[in-house]
Amino acid sequence: MDEDFETQALDSTLQSPSETLLSIRLLDFKTSLLEAIEELRIRRETEINYEDQISKIVVEKQELEWQKETLQHQMDALQQQNKEAMAVLKKQGKYQLAVETKEKEIDGLKEALKALQVNC
Template identity: 85%
Template sequence: WKISFKTEPELLFLKSQSPSETLLSIRLLDFKTSLLETIEELRIRRETEINYEDQLSKIVVEKQELEWQKETLQHQTDTLQQQTKEAMAAFKKQVAKQMLPGKYQLAVEIKEKEINGLKETLKELQVNYYFH
């Protein structure tokens, strides 16, 4: 939209008009100028609104994608935590199984030492009994 300026013949025409006609022409020119300014402001506003709507749409799509990624990562985290929990339980069972024979063997060794100790004590008591 362009505001046209009056050419020289138009200005001469305005000078040839009566004062009321000139005032009317000036008012008409002022109205046209205001109308053109308003139209330009509306065009700028419309473009701005369209740009805002486009940006808002992009933000909404990006937000949805981020929410999906978050849900996916949360699911993966939950799965990994469950797998870790199961792996730890299996590991504890395996360690307990491996320690069980060791516990029995240790108990047997302790009992054997106790038995040997008692035998030695018995021998000493018998020796002391026979020699006293």
């Protein structure tokens, strides 16, 4: 292609002014066309890169959503376990309190029985 330009440049010295003007316009058109083609090529490469990046981001987003769901399920399970453990502790606490109360009542009755036995 450069040879065409060189040939045209040599020929232009032998051409008439209108032919020279036409050659200049043709050269300008070819230059503009090459620039447009290069810009299109760069744009295509950029679009391909953007599409690749978008695809990677979409995959990463999906993986993060799955991780979030998994963690949410784990958190729900742990909250349920905590709730059940607290219920068991409350029951144990109530049972322990009942046992302590009964023991105090028994001790009180024993004291009262001793006092009655001493008086009789």
